[in-house]
Amino acid sequence: MTISVITFDLDNTLWDVEPALLRAEEAQRQWLITHRPGAIEVFDHDALFEFKKAVWKRHPQLVHNVTQMRLQTLYELLLIADYSETEASSGASEAFAVFLAERHKVVLYEEALSILETLARSYTLGALTNGNADIYKTDAAEYFDFAFLAEDIGRAKPHPDMFQAALDKTGVKADQIIHVGDDPDHDVQGANAIGMRSVWVNLRGKLWPGGTRADEEIEKLQALPAAIARIAAMP
Missing domain, CATH: 3.40.50.1000 (HAD superfamily/HAD-like)
Structure with missing residues (x-):
């Protein structure tokens, strides 16, 4: 052969991806707290996980696209926090960019x-x-x-x-x-x-x-x- x-x-x-993901999640969280206050602070770990699962169930077509699934989750998170569609869309994109930058700092x-x-x-x-x-x-x-x-x-x-x-x-x-x-x-x-x-x-x-x-x-x-x-x- x-x-x-x-x-x-x-x-x-x-x-090992876990350290990078943990840092990325925290960086995204801090961005949201600073730039879209009220969107994520109301969720504890379990509640946020349940929210994510609900988004996954509503959008099964995104199951193979982790980027779009994360963007959709952020977008819906911001909508229910009473941000406008424009603010939710821009916030999702910017928060994800922060996440992705940290996610690539793998060792x-x-x-x-x-x-x-x-x-x-x-x-x-x-x-x-x-x-x-x-x-x-x-x-x-x-x-x-x-x-x-x-x-x-x-x-x-x-x-x-x-x-x-x-x-x-x-x-x-x-x-x-x-x-x-x-x-x-x-x-x-x-x-x-x-x-x-x-x-x-x-x-x-x-x-x-x-x-x-x-x-x-x-x-x-x-x-x-x-x-x-x-x-x-x-x-």
């Missing part, structure tokens, strides 16, 4: 950049993410040849359209791509279903939940190059 392309999930595969796992640099010498690298992280706004930008977000494709992993986008972009066969990710369903099952090889990045020592296993499982990112080499050596 000739492996020529490696695709990566991003959040919790190349970095890659310590070994990630050196691994990507090594792999980029031999393989085409791509990103496939269900989130709204832009790999080109991170320190890993220079090593990636392409990137697709679920909101660009209109479908989220494990739907085959996400993986098909990588096939269409590179022009290679499915078994010439290794997909690397932390989610057994979205990443491993999704890649396997279309015929790609897969590596499960299990940095948190989780038990395999069932289903077809990945070709390789790693518990440290340092083990990725060796895992890829073993897959590439398979007949």
Whole structure:
């Protein structure tokens, strides 16, 4: 087998996303308190979560577009706080911009950049993410040849359209791509279903939940190059 392309999930595969999301949520909250007072202060954590769930139920067409879903949630939040449609629209856009700027201040796992640099010498690298992280706004930008977000494709992993986008972009066969990710369903099952090889990045020592296993499982990112080499050596 000739492996020529490696695709990566991003959040919790190349970095721990939780710290960045927490900072981003707080930055957005502070912006709203300052610029759209009364919109968010009345909600505690549980009430805000219930409000978000209600928006998700009303707009199922946005389930694969986390950016538009967040914008819609902010817009509706501002409307019920008696802001005009114009104020709600502009407020949603500006609050989201604050969120997104902080969301991209991710800290890659310590070994990630050196691994990507090594792999980029031999393989085409791509990103496939269900989130709204832009790999080109991170320190890993220079090593990636392409990137697709679920909101660009209109479908989220494990739907085959996400993986098909990588096939269409590179022009290679499915078994010439290794997909690397932390989610057994979205990443491993999704890649396997279309015929790609897969590596499960299990940095948190989780038990395999069932289903077809990945070709390789790693518990440290340092083990990725060796895992890829073993897959590439398979007949």
